[in-house]
Amino acid sequence: MDSSQFRAAAHSAIDQIIGYYDTIEDRRVLSGVEPGYLKNLLPDGPPVDGEVWAEIQKDIESKIIPGITHWQSPNFLAFFPANSSYPGILGELYSAAFTSANFNWLCSPAATELETIVLDWLCKLLNLPECYLSTSPNGGGGVIQGSASEAIVTVVVTARDRYLKMLSAGAKTAEEKEEIIDAHRHKLVALFSDQAHSSTQKGCQIAGVKHRSIKVPGSPTSNYSLTGPLLRQKLEELNEQGLEPFYLTLTLGTTSTCAVDNFAEIIEVLKAYPQIWVHVDAAYAGAALICEEFQHLTAGFENFDSFDMNMHKWLLTNFDCSCLYVKERKNLFDALSITPAYLRNPFTSSGRVTDYRDWQIPLGRRFRALKIWFVMRTYGVFGLQHHVRNIISIGEHFASLIKSRPDLFTIIVPPAFALTVFVVNTVNGGGAEERNKLTKTVYESINEEGKIFITSGVVDDIYMIRVIGASSKTRKEHLERAFGIIVEMAEKVRGEKEEYKNADVGEVGEVQLRGL
Amino acid sequence: MDSSQFRAAAHSAIDQIIGYYDTIEDRRVLSGVEPGYLKNLLPDGPPVDGEVWAEIQKDIESKIIPGITHWQSPNFLAFFPANSSYPGILGELYSAAFTSANFNWLCSPAATELETIVLDWLCKLLNLPECYLSTSPNGGGGVIQGSASEAIVTVVVTARDRYLKMLSAGAKTAEEKEEIIDAHRHKLVALFSDQAHSSTQKGCQIAGVKHRSIKVPGSPTSNYSLTGPLLRQKLEELNEQGLEPFYLTLTLGTTSTCAVDNFAEIIEVLKAYPQIWVHVDAAYAGAALICEEFQHLTAGFENFDSFDMNMHKWLLTNFDCSCLYVKERKNLFDALSITPAYLRNPFTSSGRVTDYRDWQIPLGRRFRALKIWFVMRTYGVFGLQHHVRNIISIGEHFASLIKSRPDLFTIIVPPAFALTVFVVNTVNGGGAEERNKLTKTVYESINEEGKIFITSGVVDDIYMIRVIGASSKTRKEHLERAFGIIVEMAEKVRGEKEEYKNADVGEVGEVQLRGL
Structure with missing residues (x-):
């Protein structure tokens, strides 16, 4: 496909996409295909010789669209939304054009720097405390992850390693350090309410740590919100069992009912447990924080360690675009960087240059900041x-x-x-x-x-x-x-x-x- | 941005992208900007009122492109490539248009089914043994991950849990099972040659398991390839130390020198260690397997457990597109699904319906199969x-x-x-x-x-x-x-x-x- 073939193909694709959006309401919102429908429509392997775009494009309408569930349809009232938008699509288009692996600053400085800038913009829009800004004295900052679930794995692993590092800080040799860690690893336990999203459970499975959920009552007692007394009770119970809580997921907008945990009460209880990493999962409802009438909800968030919301749910930015903020990015590097501390670039540590590979699980990353910017x-x-x-x-x-x-x-x-x-x-x-x-x-x-x-x-x-x-x-x-x-x-x-x-x-x- | 504004914006974007590709050779391949360059060019926050596309687009050329390192330039001779292509870009365009979270089959059957189909196509093209096909009697199959590093975390975690499950299979109660696992977890060790990519080390950090590298000599002895005798020696050494090897990364095309490990020798050695999960990291060089003259390299791969190659490196498919194959997908579900076994859908277990959320770390996923298909x-x-x-x-x-x-x-x-x-x-x-x-x-x-x-x-x-x-x-x-x-x-x-x-x-x- 040369430049002029691409121009014609892309124009035709844009027309098809506009047509799709303009008629989306007329389509059955939930795909009605049977499992295995596509296998019957496609050949057993790719063609030996290439095909022209017109042939391929025909199959999108006839073979792919029947198998699409139309998340952008106004008749889609399920799950949580996954907002697309025209500027978001343009963001993906340029991101694909500038394809690069973006694992460090040098790979494409613009990809890294735009991400830092737009995540600082968003931090202020959401009324998060200043400690989550990349420019904060404590060294905070935001990073785009693929999903809120990926963000949770990232912070569970980081919390686990911060806790183990704290426990073994007094060790005099590497062997002694390892012994302390080995003796404690199986006692670590992560907490969440039974209304928190299941991704904390999955994050714990991946990190190899125990987890316990806290049952929270419904209406009219606490409307499925985690409260201070319920948390205190569970913490005391775990202490009696010899387990060591190191992590807690709080939720701003639970999956089942959009409940908001009682942050103020929880902050009081956690004063006695400074070793616990607290993550706020605001995947869907976090978007509302851009409106003044919801901004009281972030009061006290400087007491927590991380916060995540998905622009790709309710803020018109195409999936994937989960925005994770941490109060101390150094904790991420300690857990996720494979560069030994003595080899770290002073520019990186000072925040002058950001290598986002050390803020996430995968190494490479797409240029997703463009779509937020657009x-x-x-x-x-x-x-x-x-x-x-x-x-x-x-x-x-x-x-x-x-x-x-x-x-x-x-x-x-x-x-x-x-x-x-x-x-x-x-x-x-x-x-x-x-x-x-x-x-x-x-x-x-x-x-x-x-x-x-x-x-x-x-x-x-x-x-x-x-x-x-x-x-x-x-x-x-x-x-x-x-x-x-x-x-x-x-x-x-x-x-x-x-x-x-x-x-x-x-x-x-x-x-x-x-x-x- | 309404439909007609989008049409005009998209046409203008396509022209800009074509212009970028047509003149890419004339640009300095490595961006010459100083750290922090972009902050000086952009405002402190987003505009209060929206802007028109023409304003935004102007800034792409003047502010973003100077900070791009041009991975698609023929003067880019660094790292490994990250091939873009026009049909790949079109794939991203449609993927963005059909935005959905795709965590299970129902979310958009086409997204799941096309992925299974094109990964089976690729499996055959790469001359992988039939056990990696979705249709294999053993229940294998492929899944698109974001990067080879993400694929490695996924298989390290899966291998860890398969091993722990095996150890605790005889337990009569949940408590007994937990005791066995707690007693062994810190003895687990993952292996790789010192020429393997650092992502195995990172994967082990995330999974919370020990890791050891095997030093492999250079020219002319083994040209940085892992050999059978070196592996055997390390396994015996670990045994003496009371450690339990459960995982090994082999490499087809190492990062530093593109060395290929000696698979035939290693298969012989591993006959005595059936508990070890073997993963082949062919991130870059795996692409060559589509040519007959390299297909002898996959001989014996039915003895391994997983294989990964990146179409986004050398096969003209825009980042991200890492193709991971496993011999038994059931192992992935056991490690990564949060649906208890007794609630699993029989359609899913039988392979009639695939829920790719259980094949990966994140929950949501983009419709990446489209770009492979195009x-x-x-x-x-x-x-x-x-x-x-x-x-x-x-x-x-x-x-x-x-x-x-x-x-x-x-x-x-x-x-x-x-x-x-x-x-x-x-x-x-x-x-x-x-x-x-x-x-x-x-x-x-x-x-x-x-x-x-x-x-x-x-x-x-x-x-x-x-x-x-x-x-x-x-x-x-x-x-x-x-x-x-x-x-x-x-x-x-x-x-x-x-x-x-x-x-x-x-x-x-x-x-x-x-x-x-």
């Missing part, structure tokens, strides 16, 4: 705030519609960050099991019908439906239409009592959310 | 083979030029996979230290001049220059020009004897390569 400049701060506020107001409108039908629905926890979580009421006050069966049948029937795509979850043995619309195309009318679809299905299923009573309420919903 | 179809098998063979023949031509000046240069190891590694000879038979100083001064002066960009390395206390040209634009004339530049600089520096004698041969070169 998105922030195209929308401006006002544009991004408008998007967040608009989505929240549409979410509140949807919640008020659900509330307007107390005969059909019960909202289990206060709606938050545009997420509404509810159950379907049984006709004559049936028990919890019957309500679960009914809710599950309604949920599954809606997705089977395919006009909208929603998710469910099981929390505290309650089977719940989750609805969240947060794409760039989401308007009030889309959620009104969704409400109509949900009402209609709920009424229909409630009328077919015998049918839903036979539903098998396994843990399907929970499993689906765990994967989110 | 690249394979655009070039065809012949086109890809032609690219590899062309680069190898150009590399051999360069090596012959270096050999034609035995007065100036000595080749330390046989050139391989288009990489030539050599030293600069001192004038009157000076010692090793003087040769190191001379070689280093020549190397640094060439990069400072900036007409070409090369890398250096220190192996066995020998300071070496590495030259490898492998972009899609690389022609014979580019390496001839590079040869001329190197000769001229070598002659110049040799004439300024006093100057290079004062050179400080620290471990700069080694550090640079360690980062690669």
